[in-house]
Amino acid sequence: MLEGKRIERVEIHRASVVKNSPDQFIQATQGQLIRLIERRAKYILIHLERGGILGHLGMSGKFILDFKLKPIHSHDRVIFTLEDQSRLIFSEIRCFGFLEYLEDLATSERLERLGPDGLIDEIDPLAMRRRARGSRRNIKEWIMDQAVIAGIGNIYANEILFAAQVKPTRQAGRISKAEWERILKETKGILELALIHNGTSISDYRRVDDKTGEFQGFLQVYGKEGQPCPRCGRPIKKITQGGRSSWYCC
DNA sequence: ACACGATCCTGACTGC
DNA sequence: TGCAGTCAGGATCGTG
Numbered sequence: 001m002l003e004g005k006r007i008e009r010v011e012i013h014r015a016s017v018v019k020n021s022p023d024q025f026i027q028a029t030q031g032q033l034i035r036l037i038e039r040r041a042k043y044i045l046i047h048l049e050r051g052g053i054l055g056h057l058g059m060s061g062k063f064i065l066d067f068k069l070k071p072i073h074s075h076d077r078v079i080f081t082l083e084d085q086s087r088l089i090f091s092e093i094r095c096f097g098f099l100e101y102l103e104d105l106a107t108s109e110r111l112e113r114l115g116p117d118g119l120i121d122e123i124d125p126l127a128m129r130r131r132a133r134g135s136r137r138n139i140k141e142w143i144m145d146q147a148v149i150a151g152i153g154n155i156y157a158n159e160i161l162f163a164a165q166v167k168p169t170r171q172a173g174r175i176s177k178a179e180w181e182r183i184l185k186e187t188k189g190i191l192e193l194a195l196i197h198n199g200t201s202i203s204d205y206r207r208v209d210d211k212t213g214e215f216q217g218f219l220q221v222y223g224k225e226g227q228p229c230p231r232c233g234r235p236i237k238k239i240t241q242g243g244r245s246s247w248y249c250c
Numbered sequence: 251a252c253a254c255g256a257t258c259c260t261g262a263c264t265g266c
Numbered sequence: 267t268g269c270a271g272t273c274a275g276g277a278t279c280g281t282g
Contacts, residue, residue: 016258042276059275060260075260094259096276137252146277153275203262205275222275243255245273257279264272 001065002088006033007048009081017077017092019100028101029053029080041114041150045105052105055090058097060204064089093204114150118187119195123149125180132172139175140168141242143183152187154244155200158222160186161248168246169239193218221247 010030012022020028032048039045044055044063055063066087072079078090078099090099102108116123128149132142143149144157152160161168164182166175175183199205199213202223206212220230225238229249236249 056276058259058277061275092259093261094274094276096258135251141252144276155275200275202275242253244276252282254281255279256281258277260274262273264270266268266270 002034002082003036004034005086006083007031007080008083008085009079011079011081012077013072013079014077014092014095017090017095017098019098025099025101034082040111041117041146042153043111047105051101051103054100054102054105054108054110056097058092058094060093061097062091062204062206063208064091064206064210065208113147115146115148116150118143118149118151118184119191123184125177125184128180128184129175129177132175135173136171137173138168138241139166139170139172139183140246142172143187144242144244149187151191155202155219155222156187156190156194158247159190159220162221163190165250168241168248221249223247 007029008031010026012018012025015022018025028051029048032050034046035049036047037044038047042056044057046053046055066089069085069087073091075091075093076089077092077095080088082088105111131148135142140157140161143152143160144154158168160183163186164179166179166183194200194215197213197215197218198207198211200215200219201212202216221236224236224247226235228234229236232250234249236247239246
């Protein structure tokens with residue numbers, strides 16, 4: 001849809017979401033052809049003729065494709081106008097997300113830090129167990145560490161561990177091979193299911209066509225403190241780990 | 251090595 | 267009604 005189109009104009013409405021200087025970003029991207037767009041864990045890579053744009057949506061970011069030239073919204077931070085006058089809008093309420101022009105996406109340090117992709121890579125349970133050996137860190141923070149498994153955020157970490165029947169408070173180094181097998185199987189299964197249902201819209205998240213996702217209707221524990229556990233009926237508990245909320249039961 | 255808190259921001263909601 | 271406090275799909279950094 002975007003591939004093969006030329007970026008005619010770039011407007012930056014909030015400089016802090018662009019890692020480069022505004023001048024540098026505009027100069028480097030304006031006039032370039034979009035060659036390929038791909039995902040790498042939570043990053044979006046927009047390959048251009050020369051270099052490319054590395055994007056991250058943070059907590060509240062979205063890319064919206066606009067064909068109708070809707071009025072600019074206050075959260076629209078960067079606007080790419082394409083040669084056919086359609087617009088790719090990087091909209092970010094909290095400005096934790098970012099765009100970064102890089103001469104070479106392949107050697108980005110951010111990307112090099114990433115572990116195997118939980119959705120598409122074949123991850124060996126024994127390799128995970130070996131890597132976690134000796135770690136007393138809790139398994140919830142462990143699987144959310146992008147250097148360990150890339151692509152798992154807070155919603156899906158909770159859902160994966162519940163589905164795998166592994167309590168989030170367990171020590172990573174004490175997870176058995178069978179439990180790692182379940183965690184990795186559920187990582188794939190839940191991320192795939194969430195993708196089929198276009199992701200989880202709790203408040204701000206929208207698809208690129210501005211529609212909401214539907215996976216919120218499939219959540220078992222995330223955000224469900226006090227509600228009956230789908231497996232045992234006891235109330236779901238909420239705790240804090242690494243500054244993030246965790247919900248779990250049995 | 252890791253737990254913890256602060257930080258970057260804005261908006262929705264709660265309680266007084 | 268107003269205002270302070272809390273919380274939210276993330277990642278990084280400093281401190282102990």
